[in-house]
Amino acid sequence: xxxxxxxxxxxxxxxxxxxxxxxxxxxxxxxxxxxxxxxxxxxxxxxxxxxxxxxxxxxxxxxxxxxxxxxxxxxxxxxxxxxxxxxxxxxxxxxxxxxxxxxxxxxxxxxxxxxxxxxxxxxxxxxxxxxxxxxxxxxxxxxxxxxxxxxxxxxxxxxxxxxxxxxxxxxxxxxxxxxxxxxxxxxxxxxxxxxxxxxxxxxxxxxxxxxxxxxxxxxxxxxxxxxxxxxxxxxxxxxxxxxxxxxxxxxxxxxxxxxxxxxxxxxxxxxxxxxxxxxxxxxxxxxxxxxxxxxxxxxxxxxxxxxxxxxxxxxxxxxxxxxxxxxxxxxxxxxxxxxxxxxxxxxxxxxxxxxxxxxxxxxxxxxxxxxxx
Amino acid sequence: xxxxxxxxxxxxxxxxxxxxxxxxxxxxxxxxxxxxxxxxxxxxxxxxxxxxxxxxxxxxxxxxxxxxxxxxxxxxxxxxxxxxxxxxxxxxxxxxxxxxxxxxxxxxxxxxxxxxxxxxxxxxxxxxxxxxxxxxxxxxxxxxxxxxxxxxxxxxxxxxxxxxxxxxxxxxxxxxxxxxxxxxxxxxxxxxxxxxxxxxxxxxxxxxxxxxxxxxxxxxxxxxxxxxxxxxxxxxxxxxxxxxxxxxxxxxxxxxxxxxxxxxxxxxxxxxxxxxxxxxxxxxxxxx
Amino acid sequence: xxxxxxxxxxxxxxxxxxxxxxxxxxxxxxxxxxxxxxxxxxxxxxxxxxxxxxxxxxxxxxxxxxxxxxxxxxxxxxxxxxxxxxxxxxxxxxxxxxxxxxxxxxxxxxxxxxxxxxxxxxxxxxxxxxxxxxxxxxxxxxxxxxxxxxxxxxxxxxxxxxxxxxxxxxxxxxxxxxxxxxxxxxxxxxxxxxxxxxxxxxxxxxxxxxxxxxxxxxxxxxxxxxxxxxxxxxxxxxxxxxxxxxxxxxxxxxx
Ligand SMILES: Nc1ncnc2c1ncn2[C@@H]1O[C@H](COP(=O)(O)OP(=O)(O)OP(=O)(O)O)[C@@H](O)[C@H]1O
Ligand SMILES: [Mg+2]
Numbered sequence: 001x002x003x004x005x006x007x008x009x010x011x012x013x014x015x016x017x018x019x020x021x022x023x024x025x026x027x028x029x030x031x032x033x034x035x036x037x038x039x040x041x042x043x044x045x046x047x048x049x050x051x052x053x054x055x056x057x058x059x060x061x062x063x064x065x066x067x068x069x070x071x072x073x074x075x076x077x078x079x080x081x082x083x084x085x086x087x088x089x090x091x092x093x094x095x096x097x098x099x100x101x102x103x104x105x106x107x108x109x110x111x112x113x114x115x116x117x118x119x120x121x122x123x124x125x126x127x128x129x130x131x132x133x134x135x136x137x138x139x140x141x142x143x144x145x146x147x148x149x150x151x152x153x154x155x156x157x158x159x160x161x162x163x164x165x166x167x168x169x170x171x172x173x174x175x176x177x178x179x180x181x182x183x184x185x186x187x188x189x190x191x192x193x194x195x196x197x198x199x200x201x202x203x204x205x206x207x208x209x210x211x212x213x214x215x216x217x218x219x220x221x222x223x224x225x226x227x228x229x230x231x232x233x234x235x236x237x238x239x240x241x242x243x244x245x246x247x248x249x250x251x252x253x254x255x256x257x258x259x260x261x262x263x264x265x266x267x268x269x270x271x272x273x274x275x276x277x278x279x280x281x282x283x284x285x286x287x288x289x290x291x292x293x294x295x296x297x298x299x300x301x302x303x304x305x306x307x308x309x310x311x312x313x314x315x316x317x318x319x320x321x322x323x324x325x326x327x328x329x330x331x332x333x334x335x336x337x338x339x340x341x342x343x344x345x346x347x348x349x350x351x352x353x354x355x356x357x358x359x360x361x362x363x364x365x366x367x368x369x370x371x372x373x
Numbered sequence: 374x375x376x377x378x379x380x381x382x383x384x385x386x387x388x389x390x391x392x393x394x395x396x397x398x399x400x401x402x403x404x405x406x407x408x409x410x411x412x413x414x415x416x417x418x419x420x421x422x423x424x425x426x427x428x429x430x431x432x433x434x435x436x437x438x439x440x441x442x443x444x445x446x447x448x449x450x451x452x453x454x455x456x457x458x459x460x461x462x463x464x465x466x467x468x469x470x471x472x473x474x475x476x477x478x479x480x481x482x483x484x485x486x487x488x489x490x491x492x493x494x495x496x497x498x499x500x501x502x503x504x505x506x507x508x509x510x511x512x513x514x515x516x517x518x519x520x521x522x523x524x525x526x527x528x529x530x531x532x533x534x535x536x537x538x539x540x541x542x543x544x545x546x547x548x549x550x551x552x553x554x555x556x557x558x559x560x561x562x563x564x565x566x567x568x569x570x571x572x573x574x575x576x577x578x579x580x581x582x583x584x585x586x587x588x589x590x591x592x593x594x595x596x597x598x599x600x601x602x603x604x605x606x607x608x609x610x611x612x613x614x615x616x617x618x619x620x621x622x623x624x625x626x627x628x629x630x631x632x633x634x635x636x637x638x639x640x641x642x643x644x645x646x647x648x649x650x651x652x653x654x655x656x657x658x659x660x661x
Numbered sequence: 662x663x664x665x666x667x668x669x670x671x672x673x674x675x676x677x678x679x680x681x682x683x684x685x686x687x688x689x690x691x692x693x694x695x696x697x698x699x700x701x702x703x704x705x706x707x708x709x710x711x712x713x714x715x716x717x718x719x720x721x722x723x724x725x726x727x728x729x730x731x732x733x734x735x736x737x738x739x740x741x742x743x744x745x746x747x748x749x750x751x752x753x754x755x756x757x758x759x760x761x762x763x764x765x766x767x768x769x770x771x772x773x774x775x776x777x778x779x780x781x782x783x784x785x786x787x788x789x790x791x792x793x794x795x796x797x798x799x800x801x802x803x804x805x806x807x808x809x810x811x812x813x814x815x816x817x818x819x820x821x822x823x824x825x826x827x828x829x830x831x832x833x834x835x836x837x838x839x840x841x842x843x844x845x846x847x848x849x850x851x852x853x854x855x856x857x858x859x860x861x862x863x864x865x866x867x868x869x870x871x872x873x874x875x876x877x878x879x880x881x882x883x884x885x886x887x888x889x890x891x892x893x894x895x896x897x898x899x900x901x902x903x904x905x906x907x908x909x910x911x912x913x914x915x916x
Contacts, residue, residue: 055817075820076829082821088814092836101832102822153822388741389753391734392797396756398776399768399794405775406767456663457670472671473910474901479674480914481897483855485871486890489878490677493684493692493887500680500692533674538914583762591765593858598878608858611766615773616862625774632767639762 004066005031005156005189007052012061014047014213021047023213025061029206034183034190036200039210040236045193046085048210049159052191053080065156076105081150083160087142089134095121095145096130102153120148123182140171147179151186158183160192164199176202197237201225209233229270231360234282240358241330243281247273247359255359257281261325263304267357280360285319285331287356290342291349303351306330308342322350403632410625422626432623435610436630442521442606443589446528450536450585451578453529458540458577459570480534488527488594495523495599519601527595532588536581543577544570572649579646583639590635607631678894681887690883703888713889716873723869724853727792728846731800734793735845736838739804740830754805761798768794769862777863784865791859796849800842803912807841844908847900854896 007029014022022044029035037045050056052063054075063070070078090098099120100113108116121127124144134142143163150158163179164172180203183190194200200207201221209217209224209232217229228234245257245265255269257279265281273279291303309329310321320342322330330350342348386393413419426432461469479487494500495517502514517523547570555565593608600606605613607627615624688698707713735757741747742754760768768791777787811834819829835842857871864872878886904910 053821055820074826075817076823076825078821080821082818084814084818086812086814088812088818090815090819090833101819101824105819105825105828105832106823149818149822382747385741385745385747385750388737388745390737392738392741392753392757395734395790395794395797396753396759398790399760399763399771400756402771402775403763403767405779406771409774453666453670456666460663460667470905470910472667474905475671475675477904477910477913478897478901479678481851481900482678483871483890483893483896485855485857485874486681486886486893487677489874489886489890490679490681492878493680494676496692498692500684503692530674530677533670537670587762587764591858593766593861594875597875608764608766611770612858612861615770621774624770628764628767628770631764635762635764 006066007157007189007191008062008064009052010062010064012048012051012063013059014044014051014056015059021213022051025051025213025215027208027215027218029189029191031189032187034192034203034205036204036207037191037193037210038195038197038200038207038236040195043210044213045195045210046161047213049082049161049191049193052157053082053159054078079153079156081153081155081158083143083146083150083158083163085162085165087134087146087166089142089145089149091134093133094130095126095132095134095137098134098145099149099152102149106153108153116152120152123151123185124148139167140175143167143175147182151188156189158186158188158190160190162193162195165194165196172199179203209236211236226355227268227270228358231280234270234358234360239285239331240282241285241324241328242360243283243324243328243330244326244362245279245281247275247277247279250275254354255279257359259304259325261305263325265304265357266354267359268355269359271359271361273359273361278362280362282358282360283330283352284356284358287352288330288350289352291351303349305347305349308344308346308348311342311344322348406625407629409622410629412622414622422622423630425623426626426630432610432627435605435607436627436634438521438604439589439607439631440634442525442528443586445525446532446589447582447585449525449529450532451540451581454533454536454540454581457537458544458574459566461537461541462544476534476537480538484531485594487530488598491523491527491530492518492598495526518599519603521600521604523599523601524592524596524604524606527599528589528592531592531595532585535584535588539581539584540574540577543574543580547573575649576646579642582642586635586638590631678890681890682894684884685887685891687884687887692882692884703884704892706883706885707889707892710877710885712868712873712877713870716868716870719867720854720870723788723792724850726789727796727853728800728849730789730793731797731849732842732846735797735800735804736835736842738797738801739808743805743808757801758798760794765856765859766862769859773862784863785867788860788863791863792853792856795856795859796853799848799852800845803841803845803848804838807838811837840908841912844904844912847903847908848913851896851900 007027009025009027012022012025013020025044025048027035037048039045047056051058054070054073058071065078089095090101093101096114096117099117103113103116104110117130118127121130124147126141126144126148129137129141129145134145137145143166147160147163164175167175176199183203192203204221206219207221207224208215211232217224217233224233225237228237234240243259245259247255247269248258248264249256250269250273253269254266255273256264256266258264259281267281304324306322306324308320309323312319312321318341319331324330410422411418411420413421426436457472461472464472492499496502497514497516499517501517502511505511506514518526551573552565552569555569556562560568589606591608592606593612596604596606596609611624611627611631614620614627684692685703686699686701688700688702738753738757742750772787772791776782776790777784782790815837816826816829816834819833820826824832855871856869857875860869861872868876874886874889900913901910904913
């Protein structure tokens with residue numbers, strides 16, 4: 001029997017009039033699991049959260065919490081906590097009163113309020129702020145109060161809508177760390193929404209990538225990063241450049257392509273493609289390594305002759321903008337090579353492991369990576 | 374309390390039950406008014422009341438007087454309110470708050486008592502006349518009230534704050550940079566006002582016109598006290614016939630006519646405003 | 662130029678109020694100038710004449726009941742209009758706002774000839790009905806504005822913390838709307854308190870304050886009403902104070 005805090009969504013569909021905001025949405029979560037919904041703006045992430053907590057009615061599908069069908073259960077009986085993007089703290093109540101609100105309406109005896117409020121405030125390190133009003137707090141503090149408020153009533157499930165997006169960059173990184181610790185500490189089943197892949201990868205056990213109301217890929221951060229299942233996912237995760245080539249040979253999961261300049265590369269065949277058809281060859285910037293000057297002979301399998309077009313210093317790294325076969329732009333992120341810095345105009349070779357080269361069916365529609373170097 | 378799903382389609386109507394009951398009651402009463410106006414003493418249907426209202430000069434006069442005074446009041450009010458509203462825009466926040474406070478103070482003081490104040494001022498032996506005679510500027514008192522002039526003063530006094538508020542709201546929505554741009558292009562202040570500010574403030578003017586119209590139509594105290602029985606406006610006529618003279622069915626016909634005229638004028642103002650909006654891209658109607 | 666006009670306009674608007682205040686201290690029963698000495702006898706007379714006190718109590722009762730009823734009805738209406746999409750929504754909105762543009766003689770006479778005379782509703786009730794209808798637009802407008810500017814997530818947050826929709830609205834949304842409701846209620850209360858034309862049709866033999874004052878002005882010519890008027894300046898003065906300190910003056914004039 002599924003435990004308390006486990007969730008199962010199957011075939012969930014949500015429509016706003018003629019707009020389908022969520023289609024055939026299926027997701028199973030174990031108790032205590034942390035899942036990130038990742039996707040571009042408007043893809044239905046918030047709608048998915050609203051469906052789970054009951055603020056949005058389904059036009060099809062089922063939502064189960066444990067072994068209980070929740071479709072007709074109103075939000076206030078679902079035991080789901082939610083942290084809103086703008087935190088939605090009650091402006092006319094103090095921090096402590098915000099937190100005690102949930103306790104009061106769910107019938108916790110008044111004399112226990114102070115203790116529980118103190119407990120959750122301690123959890124988010126806000127013990128001294130109980131008497132403050134929300135407008136007297138910084139963004140990060142408000143967020144902590146919002147989390148404290150939603151966990152105070154001990155919900156089975158916690159939902160967070162873009163929890164870090166309202167914070168500035170520095171605070172965001174600090175809070176990301178704190179939030180991870182906090183969620184792991186409580187051990188609550190959590191779904192959070194983000195359009196920032198770094199955030200998703202840092203916080204979640206599993207990442208669900210969404211596009212246009214549907215799930216396109218679901219898996220652990222490592223699995224998704226290593227093997228995006230489509231151009232959409234790969235593009236969304238970003239930091240990838242594409243070359244064009246023809247598929248020469250295909251084995252189970254891997255394939256060999258002939259690039260336009262005659263180079264052969266072996267890579268992961270992400271999507272089925274016919275022998276002799278054109279494929280897009282995805283190269284992760286971080287997986288490319290310089291492999292000596294272009295004149296140094298073959299350079300081994302998976303190596304590629306390119307021209308340095310631009311060199312940009314990015315703090316601890318150097319980013320090279322390269323021109324590859326067919327005039328396609330490639331980027332390479334390298335740790336600051338002490339001696340072996342390449343200059344603009346140099347012909348060099350770069351290489352990547354076969355595991356880090358991804359072969360896709362060519363993107364239909366505009367190819368934004370095809371920017372001329 | 375949000376729309377969730379189709380099962381709640383009746384919910385808004387449940388919320389509206391009291392409002393529906395209330396609107397139904399006054400719509401029904403309005404229907405009753407029309408009904409009464411069309412009923413002859415024998416109980417049959419007749420247009421006799423309307424015929425009398427529109428043909429007998431004595432009955433028609435209050436409507437004509439009211440419309441005439443409405444037009445004059447609107448013109449005078451607009452002419453006085455524009456400079457004030459424009460001036461309020463240029464004030465420091467503190468000065469603006471002071472002027473606003475004064476206007477609100479006047480607006481929320483009892484209209485009837487302000488009319489009484491005007492009697493004190495304008496009466497034969499009122500403040501103004503006794504001041505003039507005391508200073509020796511005149512030997513005999515001026516006739517400042519008990520004529521249309523007195524009534525007009527009362528109407529303008531009642532309507533001015535509304536017009537200022539309406540214009541001030543409309544002017545507040547105008548982007549300052551539009552006027553500054555026009556001024557930089559070499560427009561004199563008057564030309565900038567005529568070609569930029571005035572067209573953009575038309576929604577406020579329209580709202581103001583409707584409000585002034587309603588003040589004039591509703592005026593009963595001003596003509597009664599300041600007109601001294603010499604000026605009969607439509608509200609006085611309806612009231613006197615209905616309550617004083619017991620000619621209720623004639624009064625109902627008069628009321629229906631007033632209502633129709635007011636609705637027509639409001640529709641006309643909005644039609645003009647819409648055409649104007651198309652031409653000048655002024656979409657915000659303001660209030661009213 | 663516009664500065665001069667502004668000063669004159671303000672002066673013109675204030676002149677009646679200043680005149681009544683000056684005259685209210687006159688020792689003689691005239692409105693003339695210069696005054697022949699100061700006295701408070703007209704103030705004493707205000708309290709000596711029973712009709713003012715009776716009218717004032719009636720007006721207060723009427724304004725209180727009308728405003729309270731209107732708050733309830735307006736809140737429900739505003740929730741329906743702002744939170745739901747349903748057939749007839751804009752018609753309903755227009756209908757509750759319409760009393761503002763119906764001439765007062767029309768409304769007063771309609772209720773008199775139909776609801777009072779035909780339906781035989783007691784006069785007091787007909788008057789409450791009239792005042793409720795008259796003031797609803799001012800409150801509805803304000804609450805709709807409040808609801809439109811309100812962050813619905815606050816109510817949702819309350820529901821997810823375990824509050825039923827009704828409690829979430831009552832405990833979280835309503836307090837957030839209190840400024841709007843207060844502003845609407847103040848305007849409504851004063852509109853009701855000062856209403857004259859429509860009220861005249863239904864006062865019968867129980868005057869309100871304005872109708873009592875009107876009768877007095879018509880029959881007597883002494884500064885008693887000036888004294889009363891000066892006392893009643895407390896009302897607009899407190900509106901200005903509340904508007905400046907708390908609710909915002911712009912809101913008081915319907916913006
Ligand atoms: N109340 C609504 N009425 C109509 N359409 C809506 C409504 N709410 C959302 N939508 C539409 O549904 C789609 C999904 O919206 P949703 O808010 O779930 O996106 P999101 O992934 O959370 O985006 P964001 O990252 O911008 O918050 C969008 O196309 C949006 O325009
Ligand atoms: Mg969203």
